[in-house]
Amino acid sequence: MPISRTAIVLICVAVLTMTSIAISTFPVFLPPIEREFGWSRATVTLPYVIAMIGWAVGAVLFGKLADDFGAHGVILAGIVLMALGFLGMGLSQNLWQIMLSYGVLVGLAMGACGPAMVSLLVSKHFDAAGRGFAVSMTQTAPSFSALLFAPVFYFLIQTFEWRAAALAGGAMLGLVALPLARIGTRDPQPSSALEDRRADWGACLPHLRSRSMLLLFLARLSCGVAFFQIAHLVALTMSKGFDLASGATAVSVYGATAVVAALAFGWLSDRHGRASMLALSYLVRGIGTLFLALGFTNEIYFYAAVAVAIGPTFGTVAVQNVMFYEMVGPRLAGMVLGLSFIVHQIGSATGPMIASIAFDRTGSYDGFMLVMAAILVVSSVLVYKAADTDAGLGERLRAGRPSA
Numbered sequence: 559m560p561i562s563r564t565a566i567v568l569i570c571v572a573v574l575t576m577t578s579i580a581i582s583t584f585p586v587f588l589p590p591i592e593r594e595f596g597w598s599r600a601t602v603t604l605p606y607v608i609a610m611i612g613w614a615v616g617a618v619l620f621g622k623l624a625d626d627f628g629a630h631g632v633i634l635a636g637i638v639l640m641a642l643g644f645l646g647m648g649l650s651q652n653l654w655q656i657m658l659s660y661g662v663l664v665g666l667a668m669g670a671c672g673p674a675m676v677s678l679l680v681s682k683h684f685d686a687a688g689r690g691f692a693v694s695m696t697q698t699a700p701s702f703s704a705l706l707f708a709p710v711f712y713f714l715i716q717t718f719e720w721r722a723a724a725l726a727g728g729a730m731l732g733l734v735a736l737p738l739a740r741i742g743t744r745d746p747q748p749s750s751a752l753e754d755r756r757a758d759w760g761a762c763l764p765h766l767r768s769r770s771m772l773l774l775f776l777a778r779l780s781c782g783v784a785f786f787q788i789a790h791l792v793a794l795t796m797s798k799g800f801d802l803a804s805g806a807t808a809v810s811v812y813g814a815t816a817v818v819a820a821l822a823f824g825w826l827s828d829r830h831g832r833a834s835m836l837a838l839s840y841l842v843r844g845i846g847t848l849f850l851a852l853g854f855t856n857e858i859y860f861y862a863a864v865a866v867a868i869g870p871t872f873g874t875v876a877v878q879n880v881m882f883y884e885m886v887g888p889r890l891a892g893m894v895l896g897l898s899f900i901v902h903q904i905g906s907a908t909g910p911m912i913a914s915i916a917f918d919r920t921g922s923y924d925g926f927m928l929v930m931a932a933i934l935v936v937s938s939v940l941v942y943k944a945a946d947t948d949a950g951l952g953e954r955l956r957a958g959r960p961s962a
């Protein structure tokens with residue numbers, strides 16, 4: 559039975575909220591795993607680094623499959639893979655088992671049922687005038703996930719242990735997310751012409767050669783590096799002199815503010831241009847990251863810095879996903895989004911590891927945070943250059959019109 563596109567968006571939000579536990583709950587897992595095994599911060603971050611690499615590989619492979627066969631089946635396969643990954647994590651007894659279950663399986667699954675794939679699906683259902691807000695609604699899901707599931711997983715870890723929380727995550731994915739996705743993650747009916755025009759891998763090369771696209775890819779790299787703030791948020795909170803409960807609260811603060819920021823940037827991008835709002839999101843994150851490098855004597859001030867530095871993250875992701883979709887059109891969007899996430903995940907893999915090494919050597923994240931602030935501000939400039947490099951592209955993006 560056909561369902562409305564509004565219902566599809568709401569179901570996508572619910573499903574992505576559950577699959578985003580792959581990102582949103584790792585900060586809560588990190589301290590107890592480090593404590594149990596006595597590993598260094600760099601060692602305990604390795605599964606996350608592998609997951610980010612797996613996400614990059616999965617984004618390209620599953621993106622091409624979605625271009626050719628639709629996103630619905632890809633999303634279902636991703637949920638199954640992620641459920642198996644969390645179940646395997648819950649049974650893990652050593653580092654290589656965690657790297658295989660969480661790092662490889664969960665990481666690959668994020669390419670199939672994560673933010674990029676859901677952005678692609680929803681983008682197909684909406685025209686340019688409302689696409690930014692619709693996609694931004696789905697990108698609130700990772701934030702909702704942090705807001706809802708970080709306290710739940712924290713409770714499970716404190717009451718039982720971290721393995722019980724991982725098993726609960728796998729059960730939720732298999733028993734709740736999978737049936738819901740079967741109902742509501744539907745592709746629009748393609749035209750027969752579109753079905754007959756499956757693109758080969760080389761079709762995206764002309765787009766990738768454009769200077770504007772290269773600058774946007776470079777900006778996306780910085781977004782990925784900044785993901786260390788999410789992965790290390792609990793540990794970062796504790797490095798400022800606060801306790802584990804404050805770290806869980808910080809994750810929830812990030813989740814709540816990220817919901818508001820994603821919706822705001824998506825709505826504004828439909829009315830004031832994709833490029834300007836994307837640049838603004840990078841600028842706000844850069845300024846917030848600068849504040850996050852300061853010392854804090856009061857938790858409230860720290861939470862405020864978290865809201866400004868990390869809150870706009872998925873506003874950035876939402877607007878940039880829409881820009882890529884509109885630049886290349888639906889035939890190539892899965893491939894190009896996947897390739898952009900390779901760049902993003904290179905940053906997401908290296909950022910947390912660099913932050914871990916910096917912390918192990920200095921006992922603080924502050925120095926790397928200052929570098930990160932500068933990188934995000936530069937990215938804001940790159941986004942403007944990307945729009946201005948090609949006058950036609952800039953005009954289309956500011957008007958919210960697709961190029962293909």
